Structure formats: C-alpha cells, structure tokens
Amino acid sequence: MTETANAPLTWQRPPAPIDQILNAPASPTVAISPNNRWLLELEYTDLLPIAELAEPEIAVAGFRLNPQTNGPARPNPYRKIKLHELKTDGSPLSEAIPIDLPDNARISFLYWSPCGDRLAFTLTRNHHLEAWLLDLPTATAKQLTDSPLNGTYGTPLRWLSEDTLLCKVVDRDRGQPPVAKPVPFGPIVQENLGGKKPNRTYTKLLHNPHDEALFEYYVSSTLEIVNLDGEHHGIWPASLIDEAIPSPDGQYILLTTLHRPYSYQLPADYFPRKIQVIDRQGNLVYTVADVPLIDSLSTKFDAVRTGRRHVSWRSDRPSTLYWVEALDGGEPTQAATDRDAVFQLPAPFTAEPQEVWRCGYRFRRLLWGREDVALAWDRWYDTRQIRMWRINPSQPEQAPVLLLERSFEDNYSDPGLPLLRRGDHNWNVMYFTPDGEGIYFTGRGASPKGVYPFFDRLNWQTGETERIWQCEDPYFEGVVDLLDDHANAFITNRQSQTEPPNYWLYYDRAKPPIPLTRYPDPAPELAGISEELVQYERQDGVALSAKLYLPAGYNPETDGPLPTMFWVYPEEYKDAKLAGQITTSTNRFSRPYRTSILFLLTQGYAVLDNPSMPIIGEGDAEPNDTYVDQLISGAKAAIDYLVDRGIADRDRIGIGGHSYGAFTTVNLLAHTNFFKIGIARSGAYNRTLTPFGFQGEQRNFWEASETYIQMSPFTHVPQVKSPLLLIHGGDDSNPGTYPIQTERLYEALKGLGGIVRWVVLPLEDHSYRSQEAVAHVLWEMVNWCDTYLKPVRLES
Structure with a gap:
C-alpha cells in the first residue's frame, strides 16, 4: 500500500443514521x-x-x-x-x-x-x-x-x-498585555543542584x-x-x-x-x-x-507534601479552619505508625491548633456532621485498603471508632457515601435521621446480580445499616435529593434499557412515584438494539465480564456471525477475586454520544464494550510485570466466548480504545494475531517518554526498565501486521499523551511497511468536542471498519 498525500481532508460526515443522532x-x-x-x-x-x-x-x-x-x-x-x-x-x-x-x-x-x-x-x-x-x-x-x-x-x-x-x-x-521581545534577551537556563525531583x-x-x-x-x-x-x-x-x-x-x-x-x-x-x-x-x-x-514528591501515589494541606472550613461551624499534616514526611516508603493528622482552629485563630484525628493510612476524606460526629476516611494504595472512622471533633481525646475496613477494589462491600444537606451555616453537612442516631447513605449497589443503587440508614454508633430503599429490575435508579428528614419524599433519576433517564418524585414511599420530567429518546433509531451482560473466565480462572451489544433485529441462528469490535480499557488489581466483580448495569439506557463505538451498531457490527482485562499483581508482585501475558489471556477468553456463541468469527474481530485503551489496542496487535484491525485514539505508545510513572505504575523507568520496554508497543512495531487507524487531537493537553506519541508510531509503522492511517484533529484536546471533529472521527471509524473488517473473506 502506498502512502497518500498529506493534503488536508475536508471534514466528513458519518453515514445515516449516525449523523441524525449526532444532531439530536x-x-x-x-x-x-x-x-x-x-x-x-x-x-x-x-x-x-x-x-x-x-x-x-x-x-x-x-x-x-x-x-x-x-x-x-x-x-x-x-x-x-x-x-x-x-x-x-x-x-x-x-x-x-x-x-x-x-x-x-x-x-x-x-x-x-x-x-x-x-x-x-x-x-x-x-x-x-x-x-x-x-x-x-x-x-x-x-x-x-x-x-x-x-x-x-x-x-x-x-x-x-x-x-x-x-x-x-x-x-x-x-494596562495592556505584555508583548514578546522579537530578539531573545538571553538563554533560558534551568538547573537542579541535588535532590530528587521527579515529575510526571x-x-x-x-x-x-x-x-x-x-x-x-x-x-x-x-x-x-x-x-x-x-x-x-x-x-x-x-x-x-x-x-x-x-x-x-x-x-x-x-x-x-x-x-x-x-x-x-x-x-x-x-x-x-x-x-x-x-x-x-x-x-x-x-x-x-x-x-x-x-517539586520533590516521589512518584508513589501516597506521596504528599509536608506542611499544612487540604486547608478548608469546617462546614458545621461558623468559622473554624481545619487542615491535614503529614507525620511521615509525606513519603510512603518511610516506616510510620501514623501517616497524617487533622487539626482544627476556630476564629479568631489565636489559640493553638487542636489535633482532631490521627490516621495510620493516608488521609482521604472528612465529612462534618455536628459537634460530636464526623466521618473520616484513610486509604493506602499499595494494599488497596480503605477505612471509615467515626470521630468526635468536640472531644478529640476520645478514641476514633472504626466503622468499616475493606479493599477499595471490592465494589460489593462499598457502603456508598453520606447524603449531604445544607446545614445551619449554609454549607453541606451530613444528613442525620430525625432521632439523631443515623446518617443517610447512598451508593451504587454493585453485586453479583448487577448494579442496584440504594438508600441506607447507617447507625453512626454501631456501624450497622438499614436498607430504606433500593432500585429494582428493570430500572437503574438512584436517589439524587432527599426532600424530608424522614426519607418519605425524595427524587431519583431513573432509566431502563427502553426508557431514557428522567427524574421521578417519591412523595410517599408507600405509593408509586410520579415523573417530574419526560425527556424523549435522543436516538430512537437504536431502540431495538440488544444489550447483554456476558460473563466468562480467563484461562487462570479469573472471572471476566463485558457488555455485549447487538444490532436491532439480529438473530444469531439465522444471520450468522457478525463483524465485531472490541472497545477496551484495562485496570490494575491486587486481588484476583475482586477483579471479576460485576460493576456495570444491564438496566441502563444505552445510547451513543460523541465518538462512542456504539454507533457501529447502526452499521451492522456487534460491539463488545469494556471487556474486563484485569492486570493482577497479588502480594509483592507488581501488576504490570506480567501485563502483556494477562492482556492476551483476557482477550483470548472474550474471543473464545463470542465465537463459541456464534456471534463473532475469528476472521472479523477488531479492537479499539481511547487513551490507555489505545495503548492496549496497539499492544494486542503487536503481541497477537487475534484482531484484524485496530483503532487507537489519543494514546501513548512509548513509555520511555513517561519515565516517572503512568496509569497505575508507580515505579520509574530506571526502577522497572524491563517492564517499561516490554509494555511499550513502540518497541514491538515490527510485529504489528493488522491495519491500524491512529487518531489524535492536535492540541492534546493530557499528561503523557503528547501528539508526538502518535506521530512517532505512525512514522515507525510507515517505515516498516505497515497499513496505517494517521488523523490529526486540529484544535482538539484529549477528548474531542467539536461538531466537525466528532462527526469526522465517526466517519473515519466506520470507513476503516467497512474497508478492513466487514468484508467476508471467501475461501480460496
């Protein structure tokens, strides 16, 4: 395939009905x-x-x-x-x-x-x-x-x-804006006279x-x-x-x-x-x-600066400051019994600051309720542990009470967060029950059966919870506002597979709610699409899941396998059991917007959206040290599942992703022959250009050089054989995903004879926001899939 001219292409519009949906x-x-x-x-x-x-x-x-x-x-x-x-x-x-x-x-x-x-x-x-x-x-x-x-x-x-x-x-x-001097005054010099100062x-x-x-x-x-x-x-x-x-x-x-x-x-x-x-x-x-x-923080995620930080007002008092100070020098690698301390200081700010709470992990959050009750959270990234404490701000000498400790990777045990209301001084404070013994909580309600948002009453003395309300099939519905102290009246946002999101009023929990809004389906052209939560296993037994979308009217028995696109974004985990939890709901109203891969459903493609590709590092192991092997294993499990069901055939499966998903896409093209095309948007492909950490990686390049090199698809460009569409915003400001990442990958693929197309979107950032660019990206994606993925390969 010969290289095309670099002449600008006018903005293109995607085929029907995509264009009509974009304009809704x-x-x-x-x-x-x-x-x-x-x-x-x-x-x-x-x-x-x-x-x-x-x-x-x-x-x-x-x-x-x-x-x-x-x-x-x-x-x-x-x-x-x-x-x-x-x-x-x-x-x-x-x-x-x-x-x-x-x-x-x-x-x-x-x-x-x-x-x-x-x-x-x-x-x-x-x-x-x-x-x-x-x-x-x-x-x-x-x-x-x-x-x-x-x-x-x-x-x-x-x-x-x-x-x-x-x-x-x-x-x-x-006055007037400063004007740049036409002739430089002199050289620009920067220096570091000792001391480690790594920066992402x-x-x-x-x-x-x-x-x-x-x-x-x-x-x-x-x-x-x-x-x-x-x-x-x-x-x-x-x-x-x-x-x-x-x-x-x-x-x-x-x-x-x-x-x-x-x-x-x-x-x-x-x-x-x-x-x-x-x-x-x-x-x-x-x-x-x-x-x-x-400028001297380490790249560890729990590293913080020394001195007073998180300075703010107590929301439950007229004018009391509070702040956090590191007790370990801000360095997570330093051994310490206590990591942070919270202090408070009331007006007129002339007394000595009073210590309110010490925590053994890094301070995460503090929500104020009243003089004798506040809730505080501390968290430690390396162990993935998070804790919720009850403290008494008026009597700091009282020992804090641990209400909950869990892995923050464990979505099934997530209690949610307190519901907030305007307090006496017009700042948000926690919402107490009328008897003063409970605090209202809302959460997502992830479980093995799906995601069902809930509304709870937590007893702040015992930590026990009482379920007040929870959404049920066929809805995905969550509380957005409480209208009375007894929780009889509240407003929710409700949706289902067939009903777009709208607001509902529960004026009496014993009676059916009434709709407050009646927003229509913005894309009725997709009313018949099929959405299914599918579950399967990786070769090592790790449970995986994904959202499978099929075009309206599709019947696998009569229509046969479809050209299929995967849209991916892997995540790191420390616990293999938690990596397989269900965190998405099948009761959501799924309609594409902006540059969503779901628009391909209108063109006869199946879509496997966000197939779980957990990168797991249990114990002392780092997830990324076996990144490629785990990535391959997760992709193979998803492909085998779809092929066994007769939905996809191995000759017409493509893969794509945005940002870290683009990085993943090119890695899978380089290390497998599973996918016939790739679409990579706004990615980073050479990890030596992000030497002080990326995504969930805390180590720098010199501490884990083999991992950085092995994970960089740029290192393995000769192995990329499938046609690859590269798209990047010309003004990307996201840390790490400089446009030069895509430019250099294109130059490498071109130099080695690959089939590759590089699209630069003028003025666009990491995400694409203009009418013209979004429409053009969808045109590029459909055209690439129609050219290299959709055609049926005939037997020779």
Whole structure:
C-alpha cells in the first residue's frame, strides 16, 4: 500500500443514521435548589462548533485561558435556563418558565444562595465575564455589575451572605498585555543542584519569561464584595488569587494566592502559594501556610507534601479552619505508625491548633456532621485498603471508632457515601435521621446480580445499616435529593434499557412515584438494539465480564456471525477475586454520544464494550510485570466466548480504545494475531517518554526498565501486521499523551511497511468536542471498519 498525500481532508460526515443522532438535542441538566422549592433545566449543546474551539486562547502554567473574555478557554456553557416550581405533595411540576437572558447567552459558574431562592452565575460576553443574579420567586435575571470578573483560574464568584457576593475582578490598572521581545534577551537556563525531583509529564507549561508575564497579567485579580444592587468595594489588591472561599458564616475569607518562583516543569497547582485568612474589610487575620514550590514528591501515589494541606472550613461551624499534616514526611516508603493528622482552629485563630484525628493510612476524606460526629476516611494504595472512622471533633481525646475496613477494589462491600444537606451555616453537612442516631447513605449497589443503587440508614454508633430503599429490575435508579428528614419524599433519576433517564418524585414511599420530567429518546433509531451482560473466565480462572451489544433485529441462528469490535480499557488489581466483580448495569439506557463505538451498531457490527482485562499483581508482585501475558489471556477468553456463541468469527474481530485503551489496542496487535484491525485514539505508545510513572505504575523507568520496554508497543512495531487507524487531537493537553506519541508510531509503522492511517484533529484536546471533529472521527471509524473488517473473506 502506498502512502497518500498529506493534503488536508475536508471534514466528513458519518453515514445515516449516525449523523441524525449526532444532531439530536441533548436532554437538559437538572439542578434542584437547596430549599427544594425550585427545579432548573439548564440547556446546553453537547458538541461545540469548531469555531468556538478556535477562539483566542493562551496556554500557560498547565491550563488555557481566553484573553478576550478573561475566562477559561474552550468552556461548554449552558445556553438557556428554564424554571419550575417543585412541590413534594405529589403534584406535577409547574409549567416551565424560560428565563429572559441576552441572545446567545453563555452561562457558567452557577451557585445557589444560602436560602436557595437566588442563583448567581456568570455570562460570557465577547470581551468580558459578567456577574448575573436570578431571583427565582420572580423568575427574573439581572446583571449585577459592569466590572469584568476574572475566571481564568479558579472560581470567579461565591456567595458571602444572602445579599452579597465575593468576586474576583480583573485589575482595572493592569494596562495592556505584555508583548514578546522579537530578539531573545538571553538563554533560558534551568538547573537542579541535588535532590530528587521527579515529575510526571505535563503540557501547556511556562517556557520563558514572556510566558511568566502573561501568566501574571491574566491571572491577577482584585477581590471585591458586591451587593445585590450592584454596589461594590474592593477588599484585596491585585494579586494572583487562586481561590477566595468565605467561611460558613461569611465573616472571614480563606484566601489562597500564588507567587514566585514558578516552575517550567510543573503546572500552577504546584506553584508556591500563601494561604491566609482575611476579614470582610480585607484585614489579614491569620496566615495558615506559605507553601513552597511542590517539586520533590516521589512518584508513589501516597506521596504528599509536608506542611499544612487540604486547608478548608469546617462546614458545621461558623468559622473554624481545619487542615491535614503529614507525620511521615509525606513519603510512603518511610516506616510510620501514623501517616497524617487533622487539626482544627476556630476564629479568631489565636489559640493553638487542636489535633482532631490521627490516621495510620493516608488521609482521604472528612465529612462534618455536628459537634460530636464526623466521618473520616484513610486509604493506602499499595494494599488497596480503605477505612471509615467515626470521630468526635468536640472531644478529640476520645478514641476514633472504626466503622468499616475493606479493599477499595471490592465494589460489593462499598457502603456508598453520606447524603449531604445544607446545614445551619449554609454549607453541606451530613444528613442525620430525625432521632439523631443515623446518617443517610447512598451508593451504587454493585453485586453479583448487577448494579442496584440504594438508600441506607447507617447507625453512626454501631456501624450497622438499614436498607430504606433500593432500585429494582428493570430500572437503574438512584436517589439524587432527599426532600424530608424522614426519607418519605425524595427524587431519583431513573432509566431502563427502553426508557431514557428522567427524574421521578417519591412523595410517599408507600405509593408509586410520579415523573417530574419526560425527556424523549435522543436516538430512537437504536431502540431495538440488544444489550447483554456476558460473563466468562480467563484461562487462570479469573472471572471476566463485558457488555455485549447487538444490532436491532439480529438473530444469531439465522444471520450468522457478525463483524465485531472490541472497545477496551484495562485496570490494575491486587486481588484476583475482586477483579471479576460485576460493576456495570444491564438496566441502563444505552445510547451513543460523541465518538462512542456504539454507533457501529447502526452499521451492522456487534460491539463488545469494556471487556474486563484485569492486570493482577497479588502480594509483592507488581501488576504490570506480567501485563502483556494477562492482556492476551483476557482477550483470548472474550474471543473464545463470542465465537463459541456464534456471534463473532475469528476472521472479523477488531479492537479499539481511547487513551490507555489505545495503548492496549496497539499492544494486542503487536503481541497477537487475534484482531484484524485496530483503532487507537489519543494514546501513548512509548513509555520511555513517561519515565516517572503512568496509569497505575508507580515505579520509574530506571526502577522497572524491563517492564517499561516490554509494555511499550513502540518497541514491538515490527510485529504489528493488522491495519491500524491512529487518531489524535492536535492540541492534546493530557499528561503523557503528547501528539508526538502518535506521530512517532505512525512514522515507525510507515517505515516498516505497515497499513496505517494517521488523523490529526486540529484544535482538539484529549477528548474531542467539536461538531466537525466528532462527526469526522465517526466517519473515519466506520470507513476503516467497512474497508478492513466487514468484508467476508471467501475461501480460496
């Protein structure tokens, strides 16, 4: 096969009915007010015109910003708001009230007021970001101030109280943007004078002094208080504000600002920062920490920086800080009895910080309930263990009570997480039962029979649970909001294989629920597809499963085997028994969107979606040391299963994947002759280019060089014989999946005579978002499958 010219190809559209499905409007996003009085429908466009991706942007310090709007680059905002009054007595929703907004509104950063009767949000205009207010009882919206907000980095507005907002505002005195010097001032020099400072791979970083100047120019903000009449006054001068978070009572502000020295190897999240508490007048009250550049963490997943981290407000108190400090130097390889400690400090922040809890694993999460009850979690990655503890914040001397310990790989024992509600100070706290002895929990409910979300009552003293409600066949349904303390009224999101997701109101658990929304099937062309959870075993006895999708009307007895595509993404495990657990539901409403492989169902293909390919390393063994062998074994088991059922034949099975799935795809093409084609999107294929870890691998290249080389499909390119379609976003910012990974793989395959096609999507990131690119990717995938996979091979 000869190489084709490199001339640009115009955007292509996929065949019917794929194109029609892509153009179907998406169902709105639903938001329920904290006081349960209002239900908002937020309309959006799932796929953006590529012209919006082409708007001006600047990439600095690991993120993108729009220099014209002083907002984030490439947002996917809401376009319209519709308002319903919500009643809990079984009455249907009120008729929708469209909110009057400017034409072509771009709505972002939505925040409910403390009482829940107002909504603050931003509107993106051509040259700035505006603060707006929606008053729900009157269904009217208005602009709050002419001062342009700064949404380039962090959150531009938050509620300070029921009648005031705290806003990050563009510095009025910043002048014109810095201009790059046409002649370099001098060389760019970086050095390391000892000390290990490994970093994973990042993109869009600072590269020179001009980038530093751009970063400071666009991120710099002043901090202002704005009331609902639009009056405003500044309380903090221009600085690199990361976040400004009011205390629950609105009397103090937790202010985080970035400062020099910056890094050319790390994004802004790792830059030095000062964490301070100021009052409403802008007076400095307390300095929590001055954090240096975070550039010396090991690649171990439980490595953390030293000093105060996870600094935030206690949600159940008016103004009490809490934070976490490492007790082991932040290094997981260092032996230690206790790894982390949690401290608290109430206003006026003049006392000594009080230790609340010590944990033997790494701190994971802490949820506040009331003075005597909080729940805390610690976790250790190497053993995959996670624990849930009850602590008494008011009496830290009391020993914490262990409520649950399990492997976080064990989905069947997952108790879920506490349901949260607005507390006395308008921050989310755990939802207690009326008797005060229980906490409401919601979870996914994975089990050997399938996935059935549940709603539980956990006794916080004993750890025992009582099942209040659980969804049943044929539905996949979960609780999204509790409407009364006794759990008689709540809202769920329900779907089934034949019913699209919609919201339902249980106003009395003894009575049938009523529908709140009636969103239609966005792709009725796929109404007849077959979805089945299939189970089989690997050669070593590990249980495996996958979702098998078959075209509408297909009958294996009369229609015979189908051309079949696998879509893969492996996962690492420490326990072989847990690797085979069922974690997907057959009761979901399966419709493809964006670049989903399920669109191939409309073209006569079968799809085996996400066949489990566990990479297991029990005990001291590392999963990736036998990655290739386990990958092959999992793929062979799936193929044998489908062939034995008569659904697929061995001559017409292809494989594809995105990101780590693309990496997997090329590995299987290199190490087996199982698959007749491959589709690899936005992958990384040479692990020497990600030398300080990738995916679940914590070791660096020099600690596990054989593993890195053996796992890199680039090393085994001569063994790739099947036609391979390579697709990559031209502006991929995902760590590790630089576009050069695909470019070099293509050059290698071309140089060795392989059948390969390389598609670069201009302006697209790791995931593809434009109408034009998504349609073109689907056209490429269908065309590749139709050319190399669908044709029946005749006997010679």
